Amino acid sequence: MSINYDQLLDLATELGFRLMETGAEIYRVEESVQYILRAYGVETGEVFAIPNCLIVSLTDTAGHASTRVRRIPAHGTDISLLESYNEFCRNIVQSPPPLEEALKRMEAISARHFVYPFPVMLLAYFVGGGAYSLFFGGDWTDGICGGLCGVAIGLCLRLLGPLGANSFVRTMAAGAVAALCALVLVGMGLGHNPDFITIGALMILVPGIAFTNAMRDIMAGDLTSGVNKVVEALLIATAIALGTGFVLSLAPAV
Amino acid sequence: MELFTFSYFLPCLYAFVGCVAFAVSFNIHGREIPISALGGAVGWLVYLLSAPWFPGEVVRYFLASLALTAYCEGMARVRKCPATSYLLISIFPLVPGAGIYYTMEYAVHGETALFLQQGMETLSLAGALALGILLVTSIMRMWTLFCRRTRRTSAQRR
Numbered sequence: 001m002s003i004n005y006d007q008l009l010d011l012a013t014e015l016g017f018r019l020m021e022t023g024a025e026i027y028r029v030e031e032s033v034q035y036i037l038r039a040y041g042v043e044t045g046e047v048f049a050i051p052n053c054l055i056v057s058l059t060d061t062a063g064h065a066s067t068r069v070r071r072i073p074a075h076g077t078d079i080s081l082l083e084s085y086n087e088f089c090r091n092i093v094q095s096p097p098p099l100e101e102a103l104k105r106m107e108a109i110s111a112r113h114f115v116y117p118f119p120v121m122l123l124a125y126f127v128g129g130g131a132y133s134l135f136f137g138g139d140w141t142d143g144i145c146g147g148l149c150g151v152a153i154g155l156c157l158r159l160l161g162p163l164g165a166n167s168f169v170r171t172m173a174a175g176a177v178a179a180l181c182a183l184v185l186v187g188m189g190l191g192h193n194p195d196f197i198t199i200g201a202l203m204i205l206v207p208g209i210a211f212t213n214a215m216r217d218i219m220a221g222d223l224t225s226g227v228n229k230v231v232e233a234l235l236i237a238t239a240i241a242l243g244t245g246f247v248l249s250l251a252p253a254v
Numbered sequence: 255m256e257l258f259t260f261s262y263f264l265p266c267l268y269a270f271v272g273c274v275a276f277a278v279s280f281n282i283h284g285r286e287i288p289i290s291a292l293g294g295a296v297g298w299l300v301y302l303l304s305a306p307w308f309p310g311e312v313v314r315y316f317l318a319s320l321a322l323t324a325y326c327e328g329m330a331r332v333r334k335c336p337a338t339s340y341l342l343i344s345i346f347p348l349v350p351g352a353g354i355y356y357t358m359e360y361a362v363h364g365e366t367a368l369f370l371q372q373g374m375e376t377l378s379l380a381g382a383l384a385l386g387i388l389l390v391t392s393i394m395r396m397w398t399l400f401c402r403r404t405r406r407t408s409a410q411r412r
Contacts, residue, residue: 208351
């Protein structure tokens with residue numbers, strides 16, 4: 001069977017790109033692309049991934065080398081999509097179908113993908129923010145206020161998203177809104193501890209997982225990715241601190 | 255022991271509820287939600303239980319991360335899913351998100367000493383978590399490879 005190497009490169013790169021967009025780890029992306037190339041008989045494939053770039057290269061039987069570079073935009077985490085692509089990759093490696101069919105199957109995954117509707121997301125933010133306000137030591141009124149602040153963060157992110165706001169600005173605004181909500185709710189006598197309320201709600205924004213994953217990358221030897229993610233996590237945290245700091249510094253003046 | 259009261263363990267419940275919510279925001283579906291959220295409660299339970307024997311925060315975080323990674327790897331094998339999907343949610347209560355935030359808050363306020371102290375603490379906690387995860391996942395990987403290899407050699411002998 002002679003295969004179209006351009007198409008194979010397309011398939012492998014597209015899969016890597018999509019995995020990366022679901023928030024998959026670097027090693028998973030690199031391994032998946034490598035497995036796909038090998039499944040179609042290419043032993044000379046190379047792949048290099050860092051959080052915002054993916055490079056896949058292969059040499060065909062005629063000795064002709066081709067490379068594809070994809071830049072990875074800012075993305076969230078979508079675990080159900082990650083699982084689907086992971087399973088897709090495993091199936092392809094076990095019994096490689098013709099390339100057209102593989103591409104078609106990959107399209108089908110994104111077509112039938114289910115995302116929770118926005119109100120459910122807001123509810124999740126409410127419960128999440130509330131639960132972490134309690135977790136950090138607030139009483140039940142703080143829990144409710146933390147939940148409300150969480151909803152405010154969710155709304156703020158949603159409103160600023162379509163406006164094309166830079167993610168730093170967006171995080172800063174969300175942090176400011178959370179702090180403002182906490183202060184207002186405590187001022188109204190609803191909550192008691194603005195600190196617990198704010199930090200509980202901010203758990204939605206805070207880059208704890210990103211930071212821990214960065215440490216994992218560094219320990220696993222993916223130094224560039226790790227350093228990249230550490231800087232990203234620190235930037236996000238700075239944005240939140242700037243947002244809340246701005247509001248809290250205004251508070252005594254009012 | 256009078257340390258282990260009901261209210262002492264209440265945060266485990268909050269961690270569970272919080273994890274359920276964040277599982278939804280990470281787009282996890284169906285039965286995986288409670289399974290992954292339970293991991294968060296397990297991690298925090300180990301953290302709380304180890305308090306009398308290990309006074310150091312870092313050691314307790316390390317132990318908790320060992321326990322919850324083992325739980326996630328086990329569940330991943332039972333449910334035939336990548337362990338990552340459970341791990342990302344389960345680690346949530348332990349992850350030093352608040353620590354990073356406070357670190358940068360001190361930086362923004364220009365309190366250098368507190369910034370350094372909090373920063374070091376956050377770094378060591380994240381490091382302990384990452385080390386715990388890495389240890390368990392590599393041991394599991396080696397174990398699967400070992401099993402596969404022994405199976406292959408015994409098949410060849412036959």
